[in-house]
Amino acid sequence: MEKLVIHGGNRLSGEVEISGAKNAAVAIIPATLLAQDICRIENIPNISDVSCMVRILSQMGAQIRYINKHTIEINTKTVNSYIVPHEMTKQLRASYYLIGALLGRYSRAKVALPGGCNFGVRPIDLHIKGFELLGARATVENAMINASADRLTGSHIYMDKVSVGATINIMLAAVKARGLTIIDNAAKEPHIVDLANFLNSMGADVRGAGTDVIKIHGVNELHGCTYNIIPDQIEAGTYMVAAAATGGDVLIKNVIPKHLESITAKLIECGAQVTEYDDSVRVQSEGRFRRINLKTMPHPGFPTDMQPQMSVLLSVAEGTSLVSEGVWDNRFKYVDQLIRMGADVRVDGTIAVFQGVSELTGAPVKADDLRAGAAMIIAGLIARGVTEIEDIIYIDRGYEDYVEKLRNLGADIYRMEVRDEVKTENAG
Numbered sequence: 001m002e003k004l005v006i007h008g009g010n011r012l013s014g015e016v017e018i019s020g021a022k023n024a025a026v027a028i029i030p031a032t033l034l035a036q037d038i039c040r041i042e043n044i045p046n047i048s049d050v051s052c053m054v055r056i057l058s059q060m061g062a063q064i065r066y067i068n069k070h071t072i073e074i075n076t077k078t079v080n081s082y083i084v085p086h087e088m089t090k091q092l093r094a095s096y097y098l099i100g101a102l103l104g105r106y107s108r109a110k111v112a113l114p115g116g117c118n119f120g121v122r123p124i125d126l127h128i129k130g131f132e133l134l135g136a137r138a139t140v141e142n143a144m145i146n147a148s149a150d151r152l153t154g155s156h157i158y159m160d161k162v163s164v165g166a167t168i169n170i171m172l173a174a175v176k177a178r179g180l181t182i183i184d185n186a187a188k189e190p191h192i193v194d195l196a197n198f199l200n201s202m203g204a205d206v207r208g209a210g211t212d213v214i215k216i217h218g219v220n221e222l223h224g225c226t227y228n229i230i231p232d233q234i235e236a237g238t239y240m241v242a243a244a245a246t247g248g249d250v251l252i253k254n255v256i257p258k259h260l261e262s263i264t265a266k267l268i269e270c271g272a273q274v275t276e277y278d279d280s281v282r283v284q285s286e287g288r289f290r291r292i293n294l295k296t297m298p299h300p301g302f303p304t305d306m307q308p309q310m311s312v313l314l315s316v317a318e319g320t321s322l323v324s325e326g327v328w329d330n331r332f333k334y335v336d337q338l339i340r341m342g343a344d345v346r347v348d349g350t351i352a353v354f355q356g357v358s359e360l361t362g363a364p365v366k367a368d369d370l371r372a373g374a375a376m377i378i379a380g381l382i383a384r385g386v387t388e389i390e391d392i393i394y395i396d397r398g399y400e401d402y403v404e405k406l407r408n409l410g411a412d413i414y415r416m417e418v419r420d421e422v423k424t425e426n427a428g
């Protein structure tokens with residue numbers, strides 16, 4: 001097992017290249033099941049969540065060929081099962097996309113309930129409601145979801161709550177269903193659009209992704225394609241906040257600035273300077289910040305997956321900042337770690353009050369989940385002294401080569417082997 005050691009105080013400067021989007025990749029890889037053909041996926045991020053999803057497909061019988069670090073070919077013709085056991089799904093929340101993809105391919109799916117990041121109850125009622133409206137019978141027994149239909153049929157599905165996962169799962173199940181499916185109150189995240197573009201490259205007919213209403217005309221067959229995944233919005237946002245928090249000057253390359261607008265707006269409100277170019281953004285700051293209020297919401301609102309990172313910056317902003325978590329019930333667990341580093345934070349349910357302090361001090365902390373881990377890195381970068389972060393397997397799930405990327409920007413960060421009992425559960 002490894003931990004991170006960070007000697008804080010260095011300002012970040014230079015350039016960093018953003019990798020492909022994790023949340024798009026973990027949807028697109030299972031979507032290849034729908035084609036029974038060869039798909040070539042480019043700009044795949046080299047992170048453990050993706051290798052986990054690729055491994056699951058390979059265990060299901062797909063042929064995988066790595067062309068290079070960021071390009072794979074997946075041939076799903078050789079897959080011949082609609083059953084995915086717990087051993088395969090336990091490490092990855094997104095493994096539930098296999099339900100939609102297998103339903104789309106076989107009209108049947110038996111998939112063990114997934115693992116996942118541990119920030120509150122993570123129901124799947126909306127996924128199940130969607131499958132049922134498409135004509136499937138869906139039950140949960142012994143922690144397995146069992147869904148089947150004679151033939152899926154298009155339907156009008158109103159989402160009671162905006163859900164990224166349910167929108168994606170219903171899209172996967174509906175692309176080959178008979179007739180028209182309408183998903184109303186759909187999620188609009190960039191990776192929903194990316195998945196729709198990928199499905200259309202395979203011959204699907206998906207329209208309206210990125211708006212509240214997605215219309216899917218079912219087609220009989222899909223074919224292989226070559227597809228390039230969008231850059232990771234949250235990785236880019238994390239480097240933006242890290243650059244600002246350290247009083248740095250960083251050019252963040254290979255991004256879609258439009259996807260970063262809510263993050264850009266909040267950084268500017270805090271006092272940082274953000275300059276947008278065609279496919280990069282430059283973040284500069286003096287390292288002094290004004291207080292702000294922040295509320296996380298589904299896209300195009302401020303992303304919940306950026307809340308912990310941004311909150312670290314607010315912990316050293318002048319005055320009192322209010323952070324309201326509008327997506328998850330329990331996403332302030334990392335605050336305990338931040339308080340160990342000297343932050344002044346009070347949490348009441350889904351609201352946290354940050355009373356800005358003049359500085360954070362290094363401490364031994366842990367990564368409670370992927371984005372909490374990213375927040376701890378930013379805290380370590382700005383803290384006085386040494387910060388050691390444990391449980392970094394969570395960070396490895398979603399950030400490619402982050403130690404190298406941060407070192408290139410001037411951070412004093414390295415991995416260190418620690419001898420301890422092995423922890424495996426609770427990934428996501």
Ligand code: UD1
Binds near residue numbers: 328
């Ligand atoms: C995805 C992201 C995750 C991000 C989240 C919100 C992936 C792999 N993960 O997670 O990083 O934090 O979007 O942007 O893309 N809900 C229900 N019933 C359901 C499904 C969801 O009530 O059937 C609720 C959840 O409890 C939550 C909210 O809807 O409060 C949003 O969840 P959802 O958008 O589905 O998140 P995920 O797709 O799991």
